[in-house]
């Protein structure tokens with residue numbers, strides 16, 4: 066079969082691939098613990114469910130405008146005013162099938178062939194593949210000191226005449242680290258000066274711990290709104306635990322929103338109409354679910370970091386937010402793909418190799434599961450890596466036997 070060169074250059078999403086492997090093992094009755102997941106386990110807000118089921122029950126589910134239902138755009142504008150202190154117009158908003166589609170459509174709208182898009186490592190696995198799909202060239206910036214926080218000079222070093230955009234994701238998937246406000250401020254100024262697009266992927270910005278607050282790029286924007294190349298990406302997936310509804314959005318100048326809308330209208334038309342009604346419900350309804358999710362995750366972060374610190378040689382940076390942790394297992398194995406495979410094979414724990422996020426030697430572990438999954442998952446990893454460990458590990462009613470040399 067003649068599969069295109071472009072398609073052949075695109076890797077499958079490693080997280081989705083791992084989910085499939087884990088599901089197959091589970092089906093066979095294997096005691097899998099999934100620390101690879103990228104979605105909260107709480108339920109979608111009741112207001113979201115009620116609002117979309119009311120619409121569904123009418124039996125009239127029609128195409129929505131390609132840039133989103135007016136009612137949802139209105140709810141997003143209200144949210145943006147409340148959370149970002151920024152009043153925008155409906156023409157500054159495009160609703161997409163997940164934040165993923167917003168970013169993809171934006172890249173189609175702004176990139177010329179071979180344009181470069183720069184982002185710090187570790188980075189979300191989809192950025193490089195999305196940039197390639199849009200005909201661009203992905204450029205990762207890896208901080209020299211191995212830290213998870215980039216500096217402006219690190220980024221400036223990677224810029225060339227083809228650089229078109231910079232993507233920042235804070236708090237960050239996979240490290241959970243929050244970029245300092247001074248860094249965000251400098252980046253906004255830097256991009257305005259250099260006439261670069263700055264994409265703020267704020268998907269996790271409500272899930273921040275220890276009383277910290279995610280910096281708001283709008284606070285530092287000097288350029289007039291319609292001339293600005295600042296794009297903020299948001300969505301309901303993480304903060305409302307609504308991953309399956311597939312609703313995200315981008316906030317940008319009218320010109321780019323119009324270009325993105327034209328593209329989206331030929332890709333998917335608008336996002337699924339009932340999902341948009343669910344998002345209206347979530348944004349307009351009771352908001353306490355976000356805080357209770359945030360608190361649960363903060364406790365689970367504490368537990369995971371504490372447990373991981375009992376494994377000799379593993380270096381852990383405590384996450385400021387998200388539901389991911391990105392410990393360095395380099396003392397055990399530098400090849401994170403091999404390590405993840407070994408952990409799945411030996412102790413049936415699913416992790417995501419750091420290589421996929423641009424930092425080998427690390428594993429991404431999620432703490433969005435249950436307390437038991439976190440405790441038992443980390444205990445199994447510790448046991449699997451310790452050559453002196455006893456031959457059997459008993460956790461509750463589950464007994465694992467060492468069957469490797």
Ligand SMILES: Cc1ncc(COP(=O)(O)O)c(C=O)c1O
Nearest residue numbers: 163164165189238268300302313
């Ligand atoms: C950093 C980041 N951005 C964007 C997305 C896309 O989210 P969605 O398409 O579910 O809105 C994800 C999902 O995992 C993510 O981790």
